[in-house]
Amino acid sequence: MRSKQHGKRLRQEGAIKRLEKTVAMHEANTELTLAIMKDHNLSTGAADKVESIRAKKIERAKTTIKNTKENIK
Numbered sequence: 001m002r003s004k005q006h007g008k009r010l011r012q013e014g015a016i017k018r019l020e021k022t023v024a025m026h027e028a029n030t031e032l033t034l035a036i037m038k039d040h041n042l043s044t045g046a047a048d049k050v051e052s053i054r055a056k057k058i059e060r061a062k063t064t065i066k067n068t069k070e071n072i073k
Helices: 002-028 031-039 047-072
Strands: none
Touching: 002 031, 002 047, 031 047
């Protein structure tokens, strides 16, 4: 039973690191958001639409980080 618990903790810590890197990339500029939108065949013409999607992605990732850190404790 112990090994499963330790594996879960390692997965959660790895997920936090990946999400923090993703948040940093999204906060740096809109390039990542534009690439994601192009991959999903979404229109990238309106700057305000791109910015709203980017802000929502950042918000969701930060919420996930917060919740995961609370679950680790």
